[in-house]
Amino acid sequence: MTSQPSSPKRALTRDAVLDAAAAMVKKDGPRALTMRKLAAELGTAVTSIYWHVGNRESLLEALVERTVADLGEIRAQGRTPAARIVSVTRALRRQLRGHPHLVAMVHERGLTERMFQPATQALVHEVHAAGLRGTRAADVVRSLLFQVVGFVLVERNRERAPVQYPGDEGLWDEATAEHDPALAKGLTGPPDPERLFLLSVRAMVDGLLGPAPR
Incomplete structure (x- = not known):
């Protein structure tokens, strides 16, 4: 054969x-x-x-x-300025979470700002659409970028060193929670990063798009 x-x-x-x-x-x-x-x-x-x-x-x-x-252009989604801005932050978080080692390489070579350019450009466009201009618009964009990056760093740190974050069952009881059992239960259980991210970013966006602080 x-x-x-x-x-x-x-x-x-x-x-x-x-x-x-x-x-x-x-x-x-x-x-x-x-x-x-x-x-x-x-x-x-x-x-x-x-x-x-x-x-x-x-x-x-x-x-x-x-x-x-490959990180490419980020496109906002949603019907309101706030929703569209939140969608940009979520897309950036997904990108950073999906390429941790490659993102670190980009940072080491001093190209971080270039990497963030698509997300920054999308935020600038949506912040302008929300009616903000000038220094206040720049502050809003940078505040949101800092929030995303800081959140991702905390997530990565917890994943890399879980031994540093043992169960909190012994830390919270009725006394330490100031007689708030629901709060004690919430702090004892494992965090939900996605829910916490949306909660914090939505609160930030609502505050940042509101009346200018004195």
Whole structure:
């Protein structure tokens, strides 16, 4: 019996190299990415990797550029200015949560502002649509960006070091909760990040779009 001819090996491309490198970084972080491991993952020689993307530093730079581009344009959704602004913050949080190691690489290379540009541009447009201008509009945009980034950092910290956040059952009782059992129960249970994020951002947006403070 004659053996069937094997299928031709798929040609290696720059995009394929970047796809594999991005997957490795997303799984284990930038430090785990080596040219030798990447070549093994792709079933090719290290020299082929160098030919397509250059050295490791060039590869990391290409990943950063691609990450910034992949984050893409953020489109607001909703019928009211407040709802549309909240939708932008939610989209930015999803992006940051979905690419933690790649986002860290972007930050390390000083391209954070560029990475945030699509979300910032969307917020500027919606804040203008809400009737705000000038310094007050800038303060609103930056306050919301700080809220999103700070929230994501807290989430990531809890995930990376859960031992630092043990159960709070022993910390809250009727006395420490000032005789508010519902509050004690709420503080004892695990937090719902999505609900807390929406609660805090909606409150911020309502306050920031209201009358200017004295």
